[in-house]
Each structure stands twice: as structure tokens, then as C-alpha cells.
Amino acid sequence: MRIEGLRVAILGGRTGLLGQALTKAFGRAGAMAFPLSRKDCDVLDPLCVEKWLDRNDPDLLINATGYTQVDLAEDEPEKAFALNATAPPLLATLAARRAIPFIHYSTDFVFNGSKHSPYTEYDEANSTSVYGISKADGERGLLKLGYDRTLIIRISWLFGPGRTNFVKKILGLADTRRNLSVVNDQIGSPSYTPDIAENTIRLVERDASGIFHLANSGETSWHGLANTAVNLANKDCTVSPVPTSAYPTKAVRPSYSVLDLAKFTRTTGATPRRWEDALRQYVLEDLGLGA
Template identity: 40%
Template sequence: MQSVVAMRDKQLSKVMVTGAGGQLGSALCSSAPSSIEVCALTRSECDICDPAAVAAALDKQRPELLINAAAYTAVDRAEEESAAAFAANAEAPGILSRACAQRGIRFFHVSTDFVFDGLSSSPYAVDAQTSPLGVYGHSKQAGEQATLESGADALILRTGWVYSHDGQNFMRTMLRLHESHDEISVVSDQVGTPTDALSLAGALWAAAHRRGLSGIYHWSDAGVCSWYDFAVAIGEEAKAQGLLSKVAVVKPIRTQDYPTPAQRPAYSVLDKTRSWLDLEIPPTHWRSQLRAVLTRLKEADHA
């Protein structure tokens, strides 16, 4: 991995985005630089688990870069649907990256903080030992490995706790619960960093313009919180912006008090130091980004 700021690539003109229907894919498409033509492919438009379909799409569109924003992200359901999780998160990145390698196309793959076991007490460096706890994390780890072994000019960007003003995510769920309940219980012993999908898209576009970057990078917004802290902040910030008529009392609980099929890392904070340097993007605290996301939600509701 290059550890110095890479030269900007001014020649990039066409990028393909898979998973364009998801919250990250949508953010990538809406925030693309005006100089770049984006070929946005949803699941129905290209089956990324089908090598022939991937080859046909690449040969037709001839992008200079493919950003894979597609993933199986249902962490708990993955415990029962491991085949589906591995198909989307492990096999598909291998198919995509190998196809890119054969055509000289650069490849970006988005991975997760769930490749770590959460036993660390300090932010995970990009070269920290991975040790996933569940099917979802194992499938994403396998996708990373397939990408690294493909021979493609590839960059893997790990992230976590992604949310947006649209789609299904923790923020939207909390807004609904704040409005409909007087009290809600949220785990307080799982710690990480919320990531605005548009912030993540911005990091990927910054990397796209830096031809020399490859290997594994980390990205989330700055700061640290628990799911409990995030839920409290969502209520406070949404109320301040007039998106909520009231705020529920948020009760902190332990993970063991809210059992789920999949075990989650207790600590999944990522070290973004190298990303902030190489991408030339100053860190922005997650709470500032939360305000921005809620503002976009308010504007969308009034549109």
C-alpha cells in the first residue's frame, strides 16, 4: 500500500458502480464528480455472481474503474443464509476483481469492520489480524482475500455502521421508535463509529482520483460511540431540527440482554489515520455528519 499522498488522476472519465440501488450505491451516484460518467447497475441489471453477465457488462461499458457497492448485509439472517451471504460477499468480489484484472480495469471493494473480533482496546489498523465472529464477517473476509488474490489493481475500503437519509438503517429505525415509543432500549457495550453513506462515497471518489492507491484502507467518520450514544444523539438532533415531535427515553442495556443470532464485535473502531492523509480529507466527527444526514432527510421530506 502506498503510504504517501498519491498524485491525482485527471484522466478518469467512466466508472461502473454495482449495487447502485443500495444506500452506498445511491450515494456514489448522487455525489459523482460532474466530469465522470457513471454506469450504475442494480442487482436486477447485472448479476454479479454470474461471470458471463459481469464480463458482458464490462465489455459493453468499458469503465476505467469498477466500484463494488453490492453486499449481503443482513448480519443476523446470514447465520441461516450462509450460502447467499458467501455468494454476494465472497464469490462475487472474486468474479468482479478477476474480470477487472483481465481487462486492466481498476477495482474498488467495500468491506467491513466485522472482519475483526472486537477484542482490541484501540482502533484497528489496516494490517491488524482479522478474526470475524459470524457468517457475515467471514464472508466479507473471504471477499477481501479473493480481491487481493485476483491480480487486479484493487483497493479495499473497510467501513462500518453505515447509514443514510434513505433506505433501511439504524438511524431511520431510531427515528420511528423515538416517535412511537416513550422508552426504547439500546445496547451500550458495542462501540464503533457511525458512517454517513455520503461521507463514505466521498472517500471512494477521492481514492478514485488517486491512481497510486491500492491495498486496504479504512473509512468511517471520526469519533467513537456506542449504539446507545448514537440513539440518544439521533433523538436530540432530530428534535432540534423539527423532525421529531418528541424524544423517547433511551435505556442503555447490555448485549446479553438483547440476544441476536449473530455475535457482534464489542469494539470495532477503525484507524483512519492513513486514509485521512492519503485521501486528503480532514476528519469530521460523526455527530456533525449526523446533523448533515438529518438535514438531507428534512429536505427530502419537504421536496
């Protein structure tokens, strides 16, 4: 699909961490991006979304919305399932009626973390958290619908400009504390939202459909990510590794959720850059810290 001149509707594109990066990347690539907020279109109200689509006639519909509060989801399962499981197939149905491609984002948290090598698209979703189960249900609903122009992109550990995220929170805390403790026994692939957006465009250019894994290359722990960010930003703060047992959370997170990027590379010919390089860009250029 040619990006130049493409009319792209991006649900979550106005305020979402990933949505904002998608809006910028599609704009830079010559598309006409329509970022939508909850006020423009509540995805829980498909009629409202349909009216918007009728009025604006996009060529591509992207769902970058989601219930993303992993711990709160344990107390609000109805809200998590409404947004993460019920809404995606309804949105895909609207895209199917118009015969336009539909892109949806899922998560590494659909896995329970029992593997010790990167998760491929063929591994079974087996999360035990409400968030992970609701996202896996959303994927299943889309696959069951069977609209062949659906692209599901599983991503992980997002950081980037425009909205608070793990790295930004750590750097804020590093201003007020001499020491931070961060878990070092959960391993994953950090992902810079502008890189996810650029690489989404690569998949769109190749008319990709089905499930793809996407992240920055490499892997680390939350401690590794926090420590690297604090060092890049030259903060006067040490980051100590602690086990998950020292920092219990309501939702159980996977101890290992690195995503295998081979299918993305086979399809696009591109290899995402390493997370350390992307983190440097975020800390030094986007946040203007360090050096």
C-alpha cells in the first residue's frame, strides 16, 4: 500500500503514547493522518465510529486505544474487557464493511513468561493477568472474525514522547531520590514509540496481515532499562536491582516476554535498531537531558 496521500484514521492518535507517534510518523511519510480522541469517537460506541468513518472516508483504520493500566485491570475487568476484547472486532467489522485495512496493537503480556527464548507469533497466548487475558481475547475475536485485511501487532514495554511512561517516571523519581530499587527478574524488549510507528508503516507498505511481533532489538530487565536511562540522563541517583518478590504488584507480570522479531524482518527486510540506541534518542533529544 502506498503511504503518500493515504487517509489514515488513528483512534487514540491524539493523546495515546503510541497513537501520537503514529500520527507524526504517518504525517511525515506523506499520509493524511486523522488523530482521534475519545471525544471525537468513543470506540465503545461503534455507531459513533461508523458515522465518523462515513463522514471522513479513510483508507486505513488504526486502533491505538486500549485499557492499559495493568494493575487496575485486576479490579476493573469489565472496563478492560470492553476496550481490549469487545471493541477490536467491532472496529474491524467497520473496516471490513468499507474494505479498508485494520491495524490493532496487542502486547507481550499475552504470554505468561514461562519460556526462556523469544516468543514467536506461533506461541500460544497464556497470560494469567486480566490485562493479558483481555488483550488475548481481543486478538482471538479478530482472528475469529476472519477479516483478511487485519494486522495485529504485538508490542512491548513502550517509551517515547507525548505521555508518561516507565522511563519518564524513573527519570522524575531520580530527581528526588538518591537511590531507586527496580526489579531485575522480568526480562523484555523495550520499544520506542517512534520506531514502532515507522516499522508499522513498513508493514503497511507491504500489505502485511495476521499477527506480527514488533519491538526494538535486544532485551533487558526493568532494572537494566531504568539504570541505562538514569546514566544517560546523568542523574545523581543509583538504581539497585531487586527481585519481583520485593515489589509485589496486583497483576502477575511475565518474568520473560522478549518478542522474536524474525517475521517482521523477513517481511520487511528491516531490523529494528537496538533499544539502547532508541533510549539515547529519547533521553538526550526528546527529553533534552544528559550530556
